[in-house]
Amino acid sequence: QSVLTQPPSASGTPGQRVTISCSGSSSNIGSNTVNWYQQLPGTAPKLLIHTSNQRPSGVPDRVSGSRSGTSASLAISGLQSEDEADYYCAAWDDSLKGPVFGGGTKLTVL
Amino acid sequence: EVQVVESGGGLVQPGGSLRLSCAASGFTFHVYAMHWVRQVPGKGLEWVAGISWNSGSRGYGDSVKGRFTISRDNAKNSLYLQMNSLRAEDTAFYYCAKDPSSDYYSVFDYWGQGTLVTVSS
Numbered sequence: 001q002s003v004l005t006q007p008p009s010a011s012g013t014p015g016q017r018v019t020i021s022c023s024g025s026s027s028n029i030g031s032n033t034v035n036w037y038q039q040l041p042g043t044a045p046k047l048l049i050h051t052s053n054q055r056p057s058g059v060p061d062r063v064s065g066s067r068s069g070t071s072a073s074l075a076i077s078g079l080q081s082e083d084e085a086d087y088y089c090a091a092w093d094d095s096l097k098g099p100v101f102g103g104g105t106k107l108t109v110l
Numbered sequence: 111e112v113q114v115v116e117s118g119g120g121l122v123q124p125g126g127s128l129r130l131s132c133a134a135s136g137f138t139f140h141v142y143a144m145h146w147v148r149q150v151p152g153k154g155l156e157w158v159a160g161i162s163w164n165s166g167s168r169g170y171g172d173s174v175k176g177r178f179t180i181s182r183d184n185a186k187n188s189l190y191l192q193m194n195s196l197r198a199e200d201t202a203f204y205y206c207a208k209d210p211s212s213d214y215y216s217v218f219d220y221w222g223q224g225t226l227v228t229v230s231s
Contacts, residue, residue, distance in 0.1 A: 002154060032216070035216055035217050035218075037155070037218070043223075044205060044221040044222065044223050044224055045147075045155065045205070045218070045221055046221065047217065047218060047219050047220075050210075050217050050219070051217075056219065088154065088155050090155075090157075090216050090218075091216055092215055092216040096172070097169060098157055098160070098169050098170070098171060099145075099157045099160070099215070099216035100157070100216075101154060101155045101156065101157065102154070103154045104154045104155070
């Protein structure tokens, strides 16, 4: 059972906009920023969004993140086939004194 | 180019020990915190341990506390994970990950390709 809650799956057609939610509590998302990771099939995870809404260099601006209260979301617009991957949210947890992850969301491009 | 390369995985019996290593290059290793994150094949990510730039702060996930020890050798640009009293549920890919800060937090900006640890008799 993951500390952060994500939907197990999401889907969209090419060109669509999809959002993935991440729900937590006051000890994690409620008081700390959120980071998102993309894991393509058979590869290591890659940092996609940090500090809730900042993109590392190389990540396209059609990818965005937001945080409000104890929830966060990742949005991908102009969906492409190469976006098909697993997506994980993560945040520091003040009670556990360590980072916690969501269970992951498998994004399928139909 | 930033690179972190894990090694040391393999098959070990329950109750046994294993030491993972991570060789870092392409960045000033001694400035940054580092982490170990694991993933059971087909499952999600789990933070295992983190260590600050000077080893002054170390933290562990609840499932490995008291059994695993994270350490680093800044002179060798290397990170380690000593795993003792291994259990079947420790079977996973273990990733070495760099933190962009000097103290460990929740951002992992570069990841290795992982090394597989299998605990089985």
